[in-house]
Amino acid sequence: MESSVEKAGDRAIARKSPRAPGQVLECGWCGGPVIVQVRGRMPKWCSSTCRTRASERRRAAADGLAAVKVVERDIERIKTVTVVQHHTRQVEVEAVPWPSATSDWVTAIRGLTQRVETGRVYDRDLESLAGAVNDLVGALVRRGQHR
Numbered sequence: 001m002e003s004s005v006e007k008a009g010d011r012a013i014a015r016k017s018p019r020a021p022g023q024v025l026e027c028g029w030c031g032g033p034v035i036v037q038v039r040g041r042m043p044k045w046c047s048s049t050c051r052t053r054a055s056e057r058r059r060a061a062a063d064g065l066a067a068v069k070v071v072e073r074d075i076e077r078i079k080t081v082t083v084v085q086h087h088t089r090q091v092e093v094e095a096v097p098w099p100s101a102t103s104d105w106v107t108a109i110r111g112l113t114q115r116v117e118t119g120r121v122y123d124r125d126l127e128s129l130a131g132a133v134n135d136l137v138g139a140l141v142r143r144g145q146h147r
């Protein structure tokens with residue numbers, strides 16, 4: 001067993017370049033087989049689903065995957081009246097600088113509340129907005145408990 005693993009490792013290094021058509025690589029996400037084509041880029045993923053998952057994971061890691069950051073992003077989308085539910089359905093986004101001071105966040109959240117109250121947020125966005133706000137409230141409650 002052990003020797004076959006070592007062999008596989010040696011072969012992988014030896015094959016780094018040039019490419020061997022028909023060579024099978026491992027999908028970087030699910031580990032499934034990815035067949036190398038004769039030309040084009042070296043494939044990393046077996047499917048667009050795996051590529052998307054991997055890039056979402058990378059982005060989340062870059063953001064520190066903080067719950068509050070997710071909430072912030074939702075608030076920014078809503079402030080600029082873009083669609084929250086699907087990443088693929090983004091509408092034109094005006095360049096709104098992110099609040100840095102907490103007082104600016106308070107202003108932004110109050111402005112969002114005003115938008116909800118005056119019907120300036122689409123009905124279809126209310127559910128995802130509620131989810132994001134619940135996350136924020138949950139985070140605040142947890143912080144309060146730890147104090």
Ligand SMILES: [Zn+2]
Binds near residue numbers: 027
């Ligand atoms: Zn895959």
